[in-house]
Amino acid sequence: MSTGTSTLAEVEKLVQGIRSRLIVGGRRSRQTYSDLADAYEVEGALDLFRRFLQAGRRNDLNEAVARLDAVAARRGKARDLGLRALISTLAITARELNERERSEAASNLSVSPVRPSLASQTHSHERADLLVVGALLEPELTAFLERLDSYGQRVGSGVSGLPGVTHFRGILGRTVALGIRSDRGRHVRVACLFQDSPGLTDCAALVANAVRVFRPSVVAMTGVCAGRRGMGVRKCDLIVPRSVFTYDTGKHTDAGFQREPLWCSADPEIIRRVRAKGQSILDRLAGEIGIVSGRPTRPPRLHAEIMACGTAVVNKEGMLDEIADANRKVVGLDMESYALLRASQLSDPRIKAFVVKGVMDYATGKSDAVKRKAAFWAATFLRELIVGELWDLLIDGGGRRIGRTRTGE
Numbered sequence: 001m002s003t004g005t006s007t008l009a010e011v012e013k014l015v016q017g018i019r020s021r022l023i024v025g026g027r028r029s030r031q032t033y034s035d036l037a038d039a040y041e042v043e044g045a046l047d048l049f050r051r052f053l054q055a056g057r058r059n060d061l062n063e064a065v066a067r068l069d070a071v072a073a074r075r076g077k078a079r080d081l082g083l084r085a086l087i088s089t090l091a092i093t094a095r096e097l098n099e100r101e102r103s104e105a106a107s108n109l110s111v112s113p114v115r116p117s118l119a120s121q122t123h124s125h126e127r128a129d130l131l132v133v134g135a136l137l138e139p140e141l142t143a144f145l146e147r148l149d150s151y152g153q154r155v156g157s158g159v160s161g162l163p164g165v166t167h168f169r170g171i172l173g174r175t176v177a178l179g180i181r182s183d184r185g186r187h188v189r190v191a192c193l194f195q196d197s198p199g200l201t202d203c204a205a206l207v208a209n210a211v212r213v214f215r216p217s218v219v220a221m222t223g224v225c226a227g228r229r230g231m232g233v234r235k236c237d238l239i240v241p242r243s244v245f246t247y248d249t250g251k252h253t254d255a256g257f258q259r260e261p262l263w264c265s266a267d268p269e270i271i272r273r274v275r276a277k278g279q280s281i282l283d284r285l286a287g288e289i290g291i292v293s294g295r296p297t298r299p300p301r302l303h304a305e306i307m308a309c310g311t312a313v314v315n316k317e318g319m320l321d322e323i324a325d326a327n328r329k330v331v332g333l334d335m336e337s338y339a340l341l342r343a344s345q346l347s348d349p350r351i352k353a354f355v356v357k358g359v360m361d362y363a364t365g366k367s368d369a370v371k372r373k374a375a376f377w378a379a380t381f382l383r384e385l386i387v388g389e390l391w392d393l394l395i396d397g398g399g400r401r402i403g404r405t406r407t408g409e
Contacts, residue, residue: 007093008053014086015046021082037146037376039292041071042083044149049090063150065090128169128191129394130386131216133207135336137194139372140223141168143379145192149173161213165206168192174387188386188394191216195336200246200311203339211347217394218270219344219353222382224374225307225334227359228320236374237300237359238381239332240278241307242271244355246338247323248310261326264341267352271304273389274354278302281384282377300358300377303331307355309338314363333363352393356382 019039048064065087072083134141145151151170156162173187191214195202207219227233245261252258279302286299306329314320314333324330337355344353358374361367386394 007089008050011046011049011086011089014082014089015042018042018082018086038071038075040146041067042086045086048150060150061090061093063152067150126169126214127189128214128216129188129218130172130190131207131210131214131219132190132192132382133203133210133219133221133336133340134192134194135198135203135221135223135334139375140378141192141194143372143375144222144382145170147172147379147383148190149187151190151192156213161209162193165193165209167210172383172386174391186395188391198335200309200336200339203336204343207340207343208347211344211351217352218390219340219351220382220386221336221340221355221357222375222378223334223336223357224360224371224378225332225337225357226314226320226361226363227303227332228324228330229362230321230324231303231305231329231331232301233303233331233359233362234301235359235361235370236377237303238278238282238378239303239305239307239355239357239359240266240271240274241332241337241355241357242266242268242304244307244309244338244341245326246310247308247326247333248312259326262338262342264338264345266341266354270352270354270390270393274302274385275304277389278304278381278385281381281388285377285380285384300381305329305331307331307337307357308333310335313366315366317364320363332357332359356385 019042045064045067048060048067052060052064068083068087068090072087075083132141132144134144145168148170149172151168153166153168156165156167168191170190170192171187172190191210193206193210195206211219225239227235227237227239233239243263243265245263247259247261249262250258250260279299282299282302286297290297306327308320308323308326308330310323310333313335314323320330320333323333334355334357337357340355341353344351356378358376358378360371360374
């Protein structure tokens with residue numbers, strides 16, 4: 001495109017103006033997490049536009065406009081900050097491309113039909129390096145999708161192994177604060193799925209099928225859970241359990257119910273890295289958010305101990321402490337973690353699986369008041385953990401991926 005260089009300079013100038021106003025506005029606003037997410041989205045759109053100019057992929061341009069449209073719609077006219085001007089600039093580029101394509105098509109009418117592009121022949125079940133599962137789409141998985149460099153929604157075909165299942169494919173590059181790339185040319189391919197309803201059965205079936213289809217090296221879950229206040233767990237703290245057990249398995253006898261917990265562990269190498277670097281990641285993130293908001297932000301605390309897991313929603317005072325009789329180091333409770341770890345383990349023992357959950361309540365007096373904030377911390381921590389501490393397991397550790405040595409693959 002002849003105007004590529006001047007257009008890029010114009011877009012970069014507009015993005016810089018929006019970013020500076022977001023940060024200034026963040027110091028006076030209570031929308032701390034929203035402003036930070038919008039800054040990530042705008043920087044991500046710029047990165048997509050750069051890739052479009054380099055490789056000429058129309059999808060990159062379309063996705064850049066779609067991401068900016070979503071931010072503009074979320075902020076509204078009163079807090080536009082120049083987003084519409086930026087979208088208009090990209091739209092002009094799109095129109096120029098349309099005109100060029102129509103001109104080329106007109107000059108090639110006598111040529112034999114063009115074969116479908118490689119992109120149109122690519123199935124939605126290409127391999128992924130990382131599989132991320134959320135118990136629900138909103139806010140658990142959405143919080144993580146917003147941390148990706150780019151992503152798109154897909155629906156599995158009848159032959160894909162995930163028939164009719166809505167899922168997302170995206171990429172994640174090594175970046176630092178506000179989307180400034182520091183490791184160009186290398187990225188993690190990510191597949192993201194969510195359950196139709198929470199619980200062990202749905203999670204196990206979804207993970208087992210997704211592992212077979214995408215053949216990832218690492219499987220992770222992000223979302224929210226209940227925390228055990230007696231262990232010093234606070235709301236929005238993060239739990240990355242080293243082991244999980246089922247508290248509602250056992251047998252009923254005349255003497256009452258006898259618990260027989262089933263246990264499963266997260267990947268020990270990942271847990272070691274989480275314990276070594278996890279809290280420093282949270283401290284850094286809290287510092288960055290504090291700079292954007294202009295107010296000190298208390299970092300969540302990291303708990304890498306035992307998680308209890310069961311099929312029922314618990315909303316009863318003292319129930320979590322009762323469940324913890326099975327192990328004094330229990331720090332949290334959820335409804336999916338055992339299923340994700342066990343299904344990954346049974347599908348292929350080489351897969352490295354782990355869980356990241358943000359604490360939204362104490363399994364009593366349940367409320368969604370901090371659910372979105374807890375999901376934000378879990379998703380943001382997961383992203384930073386991947387690009388900062390688990391990169392080698394995904395980029396250089398691909399030999400663990402299922403099907404790697406199959407003939408013809």
